[in-house]
Amino acid sequence: MTKPETTIPASTQSASPSLDAKGLEEAFAIFYAESQKLEAQQIALQGKIDQLSDELQKSNQRLGILMNAIPAGVILLENNIVLLHNPAVLHFLPTLSSGQFFEIPGDWQPSIAPGEYLIGNTDTSGSKPQKTVQVIRIDEGIRSFIQIQDITANISLHQETQRENRLTAMGKMAAGIAHQFRTPLATALLYSSHLCDDSLTPDISQEFAERLRKQLLDLEKLSQDMLRFISNRPTKTILVSAHQIIDEAQASIQALFESNDVALVVQSNIPASCMLLVEPKSIPNALVAILENALSVSKPKDKVTLRAQVDAKKLMITIEDQGPGIASTIIDSLFEPFSTTSANGTGLGLSIAKNTIEAHRGTISVENSPHGAIFKITLPITSE
Known part of the structure; x- marks a missing residue:
């Protein structure tokens, strides 16, 4: 017995290719639209990059101008290697250059406070006063920022201010000084006048001489203390x-x-x-x-x-x-x-x-x- 053939309608046969073409057109349309969006975003991103690059360049220029204007020496290190520095630092480290390993020079003498050093002593023209510099170091990961500043004038001003304050205090206490000297001086004069008396026995003369010596020693100590008070500073x-x-x-x-x-x-x-x-x-x-x-x-x-x-x-x-x-x-x-x-x-x-x-x-x-x-x-x- 022969099976009857199944016939597919013509309309159904032509619908499949039509649907595929339409789907492709829609897909290409979506792809094109997205491509346009990506291109627009890329153009906007490139504009932003150009803007940021321009701003960074201007910032670097301003930073360079600022660093060159700073009187203190500035050094940027990475793994303790000099990346860059400003011209002012060459006043303290004339041979410093990029790519060099940074360390405090061996001829810099530590001063009283941490981070302070005495530099320089003589030159070809003769004696040259030492300068005091302050070194401040800030570490951030592998990078370090160093500032070197001459604080000689500040220290001199501080010492002079201290000295003037002490002199002012001494002036205010002039009456006290006179009182401090008057009593032992009067006592010393009394003992010395007794020593001029020929009728004193040797024992009494010896006792008066010891008392006179004690008063004179007290006067010497008082005068030394006052001098130390006025000029006391580490030498x-x-x-x-x-x-x-x-x-x-x-x-x-x-x-x-x-x-x-x-x-x-x-x-x-x-x-x-x-x-x-x-x-x-x-x-x-x-x-x-x-x-x-x-x-x-x-x-x-x-x-x-x-x-x-x-x-x-x-x-x-x-x-x-x-x-x-x-x-x-x-x-x-x-x-x-x-x-x-x-x-x-x-x-x-x-x-x-x-x-x-x-x-x-x-x-x-x-x-x-x-x-x-x-x-x-x-x-x-x-x-x-």
Whole structure:
């Protein structure tokens, strides 16, 4: 039996090619439209790139003008290699060039404060004053920014201002100076007149001579203290261990504490690498002056505590006593010359200590505590 043939309508046979052509046309239309959009976006993006490039170029020009105008030296490093620098830096580092490994020159001498150096000493024409430069370094990942600035004039102005302030203070205390000299001088004159008396026995003459000598020594010490107060500033500084400074101060006054039956407790938490650029004797002497002040207000069996630690590149020293504290009428003027409540003191010890510490870029302050007074001292440190 033969199967009948299935006939496909003509309309159905022609519909498939027509639908395919229409779909392709729509697809091409969509593709073309999207291509137009992409092209427009590309043109807009290229315009933005050109605009940003132009702005970057102008910014670089402005930055270049600014860097060239800055009087301080500026260096940009990458992995400690010089990428670029401004012309001003050549005043400090004449041979510096791009691609060079950066390091502080070996002939730059560290100054008192961290990041400060003394440069230059002589030239062909003769003596040349040293300059003090400050080096500030900021690290951001592999890149570093360095600024080198001449601060010689600032330091000179600071020292001159300090000196003028001290001279002003001395002028205001002229009456106090006269009083300080008058009593020992009058006593010395009295003893010297007694020595002219031929009727004195040798023993009495010897006693008067010793008393005269003591008064003259007191006058000499007073005059030296006043000169130190006026002109005190570090002259020759060297790297000294912070431990050595604390130990020297303690050794200088330990016997005096023991003779007065007062305990001196030293609590030190200083790394071995903690170094200070100071005059070897001036800072221990300043600490001794503060310790003497604490001892003068202490009673037998009392305790004076000296604590030392490092915080944020500074040596922090506190000296705390168990005395009556500092009267409110004198605490604001405690570091002024001749400011003292002691009958035997000149009132210059703490003034000289303050000048010494500030001359080394440090600070000193005092406040009362529930159990006495606390002196707080900070000094900049330099690690080896």
